[in-house]
Structure formats: C-alpha cells, structure tokens
Amino acid sequence: MATEKNQTLGEFIIDKQEDFRYSSGELSRLINSLRLAAKVVSHQVNQAGLVDIVGAFGKENVQGEQQQKLDVYANEVFIKTLINREIVCGIASEEEDDFIAIKGKNNGNENKYVVLMDPLDGSSNIDVNVSVGTIFSIYRRVTPVGTPVTKEDFLQKGENQVAAGYIVYGSSTMLIYTTGNGVNGFTLNPAIGTFYLSHPDMKIKEDGKIYSINEGNYMQFPQGVKDYIKYCQEEEGDRPYTSRYIGSLVSDIHRNILKGGIYIYPPSTKAPKGKLRLLYECNPIAFIIEQAGGKASDGYGRIMEIEPTELHQRVPFFCGSKNMVAKAESFMAKYK
Ligand code: AHG
Ligand code: MN
Ligand code: MN
Numbered sequence: 001m002a003t004e005k006n007q008t009l010g011e012f013i014i015d016k017q018e019d020f021r022y023s024s025g026e027l028s029r030l031i032n033s034l035r036l037a038a039k040v041v042s043h044q045v046n047q048a049g050l051v052d053i054v055g056a057f058g059k060e061n062v063q064g065e066q067q068q069k070l071d072v073y074a075n076e077v078f079i080k081t082l083i084n085r086e087i088v089c090g091i092a093s094e095e096e097d098d099f100i101a102i103k104g105k106n107n108g109n110e111n112k113y114v115v116l117m118d119p120l121d122g123s124s125n126i127d128v129n130v131s132v133g134t135i136f137s138i139y140r141r142v143t144p145v146g147t148p149v150t151k152e153d154f155l156q157k158g159e160n161q162v163a164a165g166y167i168v169y170g171s172s173t174m175l176i177y178t179t180g181n182g183v184n185g186f187t188l189n190p191a192i193g194t195f196y197l198s199h200p201d202m203k204i205k206e207d208g209k210i211y212s213i214n215e216g217n218y219m220q221f222p223q224g225v226k227d228y229i230k231y232c233q234e235e236e237g238d239r240p241y242t243s244r245y246i247g248s249l250v251s252d253i254h255r256n257i258l259k260g261g262i263y264i265y266p267p268s269t270k271a272p273k274g275k276l277r278l279l280y281e282c283n284p285i286a287f288i289i290e291q292a293g294g295k296a297s298d299g300y301g302r303i304m305e306i307e308p309t310e311l312h313q314r315v316p317f318f319c320g321s322k323n324m325v326a327k328a329e330s331f332m333a334k335y336k
C-alpha cells in the first residue's frame with residue numbers, strides 16, 4: 001500500500017538523476033512532463049461515460065483504425081505537454097501519420113531527445129470500461145543537435161532507448177518506467193495528484209502459468225504458435241496454464257510482469273507481421289521486460305535488435321517470462 005511515507009515520482013527522479021546516462025536534467029524534465037500528461041489523461045479516462053470522451057472520433061488513422069475520441073484526446077494532451085515544455089526535438093505517435101518536428105524558441109532543434117508513443121493503447125476497451133494505457137519510448141537523437149530532426153532520429157533499434165514506460169489506467173493509475181537501471185512502478189493518489197513509489201525494482205518470474213493470446217485467430221496462426229498453444233493446454237506438470245487476454249497490451253503485460261506469463265501477438269494469414277507496432281509498442285515494452293528479467297522476441301530473435309525501416313511497421317511479439325518465451329521460440333524454430 002503506497003502511502004505518504006513512500007517516495008514520490010518527483011523525488012525518485014531527482015534521486016536517480018545521477019543514474020541517467022545524460023545527467024543534464026533534461027531527461028528528468030522529460031519524464032516529469034509525461035507524469036503531468038498521465039495525470040490529465042487519467043482524469044479524463046476515469047470520467048469516460050460521464051463526459052463526451054467515448055465512442056468514435058469519426059476519422060481513420062494511418063493504421064486504418066477508427067480513431068476513438070480518447071485516442072485523439074490522449075494524443076493531443078501528450079503532444080501539447082511535450083511541446084510546451086520544449087524538451088524534445090521530435091515526436092512520433094500511433095495517431096500521427098508522420099513524425100512531428102518541434103519548433104521551439106530556437107526552432108526546437110537544440111533539444112536532444114525524441115519521444116515515440118502510443119497515446120491510448122487498448123482503444124477497443126474504452127467504451128466497455130476495461131483498462132487502457134499509454135506507452136512511451138525515448139531516444140537521444142542521432143543527427144547533430146541544432147539541425148532539423150529527421151526520420152533517422154526515430155528509426156533506431158530498441159537497444160538505443162534511453163528510457164521507456166507505460167501508464168495503465170486501471171483500478172488505479174500506475175506509471176511504470178525504466179532508464180536502463182531496473183523497472184519501478186508508481187501509483188497515482190488521485191486525491192492529491194501525486195504518484196507514489198508502490199512497486200520498486202519490478203522483476204518478472206522466469207517461469208509463469210499465464211498465456212495471453214487472441215485465440216480467435218487460431219486457424220490463421222503459424223504451426224509453431226498452434227503447437228505452443230496446445231503445449232500450454234496439455235495436462236502435464238504445471239500445465240494447463242491459465243488463458244488471460246484483456247485486449248489491451250499494457251494491461252496484459254502489467255499483469256504478466258506481476259504474476260509471470262507470456263503475451264503473444266503472432267503473425268497470421270491476414271496480418272503476416274502481426275498487429276503490434278515495433279517503435280511505440282514492442283520496443284518500449286521489450287526494454288521494460290528485459291530490465292525486469294524477461295525476454296522479448298519476434299518469435300526468432302530479440303525485438304530490440306530489429307533495424308526499423310518505417311515509423312508504423314508491425315512485428316510479431318512474444319514477450320514475458322524468459323523460459324516461456326524461450327519455449328515458444330523452440331516451437332517456432334521447428335518450422336523455420
Ligand atoms: P491500440 O488500441 O493502441 O491500437 O492497440 C491495441 C492492441 C493491443 O493493445 C492489444 O493487445 C491488441 O491490439 C488487441 O488486438 P486484437 O483485438 O486483434 O486481439
Ligand atoms: Mn490503435
Ligand atoms: Mn496499442
């Protein structure tokens with residue numbers, strides 16, 4: 001139970017300042033700005049249904065998805081907050097066709113970080129009052145500071161991330177993030193608008209008994225995935241496992257970190273690369289999972305070593321307890 005005796009997120013960031021590889025304080029300010037945006041979005045999510053924030057926005061996004069009002073709202077809140085604080089030179093978002101170059105006072109190019117984000121993850125759950133989330137990924141730009149930001153600054157391997165995190169708007173609102181020195185979770189006390197350290201040094205068990213996958217697509221899965229699902233269901237040893245799938249990546253991952261488990265969004269005949277986006281869903285979650293002692297793969301190799309080629313590219317995603325992901329990879333390898 002996080003109480004006032006627990007450290008606040010603000011205090012934690014200051015304490016950890018020396019941990020940050022670039023102790024300029026800018027990364028701290030960047031994470032603080034995401035903290036503010038998270039509180040604003042959380043307030044709106046918790047009123048969904050009471051205010052006109054549910055339902056379709058009436059536009060299709062670059063993904064070919066019907067944007068939900070909360071997709072658009074969350075996207076605007078995070079973008080405006082990051083621009084107002086003038087701490088990044090560029091932003092990429094699931095809800096934006098292309099990246100946004102930030103024109104600050106000196107054209108914004110003097111800033112050295114870019115942010116990639118999924119402003120509202122699990123949109124299909126908004127109207128049915130099931131947990132949703134936000135995912136963010138932070139890189140140091142690779143092109144010279146002072147020059148206009150380019151796509152190259154966003155198309156970086158996951159292993160270059162300087163920080164990544166997610167916010168889960170669930171029974172409580174939590175912000176979980178890493179800067180490469182472990183994973184820490186903070187719970188929002190909405191009465192005073194303060195995040196308190198509630199889950200220090202989060203670790204995922206090497207083995208688990210939960211598997212998360214949309215089995216409705218079973219007939220379209222590769223044989224290795226079909227074999228792994230059957231493996232999870234066999235009556236043998238500690239199996240059958242429990243099937244839990246919320247349809248919100250952040251919520252499924254958060255539960256699996258706390259309890260142990262594997263989340264799979266595999267290739268299918270209708271989506272040969274799966275559904276999840278590499279840059280602002282798979283890479284940030286992979287960074288967090290690896291920092292918590294887990295594994296994140298595309299079924300064959302490490303997610304964070306994939307060389308990105310486009311902003312919204314999709315990759316298959318096998319993520320969670322190390323030994324469960326390794327087992328799933330062994331089934332995939334049989335048919336490579
Ligand atoms: P988003 O709402 O940001 O588009 O992401 C939804 C993703 C992920 O959160 C979830 O696990 C998955 O889509 C669910 O997809 P299916 O409904 O195809 O299972
Ligand atoms: Mn979407
Ligand atoms: Mn998403």
Ligand code: MN
Pocket residue numbers: 071094118119120121122123
């Ligand atoms: Mn989304």
